[in-house]
Amino acid sequence: xxxxxxxxxxxxxxxxxxDLRISHAKELEPDAVQDLCASVGWSxxxxxLVSKALNNSVAVVSVWDKxxxxxxxxxxxxxxxxxxxxxxxxxxxxxxxxxxxxxxRELLIELDSFDIPLVTLYADPGTDGFYKxxxxxxxxxxxxGMFREKL
Amino acid sequence: xxxxxxxxxxxxxxxxxxDLRISHAKELEPDAVQDLCASVGWSxxxxxLVSKALNNSVAVVSVWDKxxxxxxxxxxxxxxxxxxxxxxxxxxxxxxxxxxxxxxRELLIELDSFDIPLVTLYADPGTDGFYKxxxxxxxxxxxxGMFREKL
Numbered sequence: 001x002x003x004x005x006x007x008x009x010x011x012x013x014x015x016x017x018x019d020l021r022i023s024h025a026k027e028l029e030p031d032a033v034q035d036l037c038a039s040v041g042w043s044x045x046x047x048x049l050v051s052k053a054l055n056n057s058v059a060v061v062s063v064w065d066k067x068x069x070x071x072x073x074x075x076x077x078x079x080x081x082x083x084x085x086x087x088x089x090x091x092x093x094x095x096x097x098x099x100x101x102x103x104x105r106e107l108l109i110e111l112d113s114f115d116i117p118l119v120t121l122y123a124d125p126g127t128d129g130f131y132k133x134x135x136x137x138x139x140x141x142x143x144x145g146m147f148r149e150k151l
Numbered sequence: 152x153x154x155x156x157x158x159x160x161x162x163x164x165x166x167x168x169x170d171l172r173i174s175h176a177k178e179l180e181p182d183a184v185q186d187l188c189a190s191v192g193w194s195x196x197x198x199x200l201v202s203k204a205l206n207n208s209v210a211v212v213s214v215w216d217k218x219x220x221x222x223x224x225x226x227x228x229x230x231x232x233x234x235x236x237x238x239x240x241x242x243x244x245x246x247x248x249x250x251x252x253x254x255x256r257e258l259l260i261e262l263d264s265f266d267i268p269l270v271t272l273y274a275d276p277g278t279d280g281f282y283k284x285x286x287x288x289x290x291x292x293x294x295x296g297m298f299r300e301k302l
Binding site: 145 | 196200205207231232276279282286288289290291294296298299300
């Protein structure tokens with residue numbers, strides 16, 4: 001695992017969390033990712049597909065408390081003009097203490113290092129205020145997000 | 152150029168267009184892409200960046216009338232769980248005769264061939280009706296598109 005830094009408690013944190021490790025590695029154990037996703041109720045996928053999706057992402061950030069993944073986010077994109085953020089997740093017992101801010105900050109630092117001018121995401125209801133803290137705007141110029149799910 | 156088929160005039164077309172060629176090749180001349188984008192007022196980019204973005208896309212569709220590109224679209228993604236469509240463009244003199252439908256249909260066929268369950272896009276104002284024809288829903292479950300542009 002590649003570690004890029006040690007987490008520091010943000011000034012506005014309500015609860016002092018433990019020291020956390022930050023990783024920008026794509027090579028993560030699928031089980032560790034799935035365990036985190038399951039903690040917030042997301043369905044499990046085939047491990048090989050998880051690994052392939054991570055490898056095909058342009059940036060992946062995970063946050064660890066010892067050997068437990070407590071935060072995660074990734075982005076897809078073309079490495080030039082745009083990137084799209086997916087799967088921003090924080091383990092419930094680690095929520096409301098700055099882990100989400102940490103994950104987003106680290107992901108945006110990595111995307112900005114590629115000079116990608118446009119970063120997009122799809123915000124679940126009630127989460128847009130969180131993303132606005134990073135400069136994201138909802139439906140700019142009337143642009144609307146659209147989804148097509150294959151049954 | 153890899154050609155996947157010959158375009159046929161859709162039954163609901165208002166104007167009979169000429170025979171068009173369809174390509175799913177990523178290796179396109181940047182000038183041809185830029186010329187098409189400029190025809191609808193999009194700004195030009197560095198050719199090397201255009202080539203890199205095309206190469207890093209998971210699917211690219213272009214439609215040609217002889218040696219003139221008249222339609223284009225591409226998608227980014229992780230090749231597993233999701234794809235995002237970008238840059239759907241039809242040359243003005245070829246609009247309203249089925250070229251946009253053709254481009255989208257070809258792009259979705261390619262994405263579906265990878266078994267990607269979720270395809271997303273950001274629709275400019277007034278274009279959501281077009282995308283609904285392909286099964287796209289606007290803001291499903293209250294999910295909202297958000298953009299962060301780097302200045």
